[in-house]
Amino acid sequence: xxxxxxxxxxxxxxxxxxxxxxxxxxxxxxxxxxxxxxxxxxxxxxxxxxxxxxxxxxxxxxxxxxxxxxxxxxxxxxxxxxxxxxxxxxxxxxxxxxxxxxxxxxxxxxxxxxxxxxxxxxxxxxxxxxxxxxxxxxxxxxxxxxxxxxxxxxxxxxxxxxxxxxxxxxxxxxxxxxxxxxxxxxxxxxxxxxxxxxxxxxxxxxxxxxxxxxxxxxxxxxxxxxxxxxxxxxxxxxxxxxxxxxxx
Numbered sequence: 170x171x172x173x174x175x176x177x178x179x180x181x182x183x184x185x186x187x188x189x190x191x192x193x194x195x196x197x198x199x200x201x202x203x204x205x206x207x208x209x210x211x212x213x214x215x216x217x218x219x220x221x222x223x224x225x226x227x228x229x230x231x232x233x234x235x236x237x238x239x240x241x242x243x244x245x246x247x248x249x250x251x252x253x254x255x256x257x258x259x260x261x262x263x264x265x266x267x268x269x270x271x272x273x274x275x276x277x278x279x280x281x282x283x284x285x286x287x288x289x290x291x292x293x294x295x296x297x298x299x300x301x302x303x304x305x306x307x308x309x310x311x312x313x314x315x316x317x318x319x320x321x322x323x324x325x326x327x328x329x330x331x332x333x334x335x336x337x338x339x340x341x342x343x344x345x346x347x348x349x350x351x352x353x354x355x356x357x358x359x360x361x362x363x364x365x366x367x368x369x370x371x372x373x374x375x376x377x378x379x380x381x382x383x384x385x386x387x388x389x390x391x392x393x394x395x396x397x398x399x400x401x402x403x404x405x406x407x408x409x410x411x412x413x414x415x416x417x
Contacts, residue, residue, distance in 0.1 A: 183210045184243075185338050185370045186231070191240035193230040200226045202394045203240070208338065213364055213371040215381045215402060218391035219416050224374040225267065227391070228340045231372075232264040233257050245337065259287055261337035267346050267374075270327040273316025277307055280315050280326055284333030296333045303359075303366065304329045321352040328359065332367070339363070341373045345380070353377060357384050378416075382406035390415045 186208040194200040200223045208214045216224045229235045231242055233254045242249050244260060254264070263284075271280050281300070285293035301308040304325050310318065315326055324344055331339060344360065345353040357380055364371055375381035382388060385402040397415055398405070405411060 184208065185210055185212075185245060186372070187241070187243040188231070189241045189243075191227075191230065191242065192238040193226060193235060194238065195226075195235065199238070200394050201230065204391070204394070204396055205240075206389045206396065206399055208370050208372055209386075210370060211364065211368050212387065213360075213373065213385040215385040215388045216372065216374045216391065217376075217378050217381065217388060217415070218397070222391040223394040224391055225342050226394075228264060228266075228342055228372065228374060231257075232262055232340060234264075255287070258334055258336075261335070262340065263331035263334055263336040263338075264340045265327050265331045265342065265344065267343040270323045271315035271318070271330075273314065275315055276312050277315055277318070277326055278311040280330055281307075281333055284330035288334065293333065296335065300329050300332050303332075303363065320348055321355060324348065324352075324356050325359065328356075328363065332363065332369070336369055339369045339371045341371065341375075343374055343376060345375060345377050353380060357381070360384060378412065379406060 184207045188207065189205050191201055191204040192199060204227060216227060218224055226235065230237050233252050233256070237250045244262060249257060249260065272283065281297050282293060285296055288296065306322060307326055307329055315323065318326060344356055348356060360371065361384055363369060373381060373385070382402045382405060387400065388402040388405050389396060390398040392415065
């Protein structure tokens, strides 16, 4: 089903994000080594690779959770090296990290409000109404505690929350983590719908490689913190031998 969705995507040549020779890490430990890639308007780019290769570190560096040591991060033509996460949200970059998806003790409505922390009350209400059209299951549970939602519904809420600020770039870190196989396809179909309906560019880290390749336009494979391959996602999905090499 996901392969059949690819034809609905509109491609554009304008870069939303351009990364050149990026170096980053934690403390004295370098994790990323001269990573370069770009994300175009309305495009989905997958980040794949073995555990510990730097996938999550890359997203955290882009959004400002950890500092960029060297290299350039340009978003919509502006250098954003070491901007704070809050500044990047205001610019149009949102990030859904892996693991804890929602604020359990808050209601669905309150979780969505947090997504629009920098917006006026009127803007938040307007954006919430728009986003709920993409997530009708959440509209029926606005007053329910988020922690009482199913795993799939919590992931839907996490996606909805990061869409409230009207991002130009949405970054997702393993949105399928901990979900049953049937829910994974549902979540991936929703991500494709978000891309199609809103036009937001998406940079997605995912361990379910074939599923994310079917969803994406291009793919960047990392290995030991370096770019091992950056190219067409569909072509890589059809090359089983190349996929094996990238994960050895």
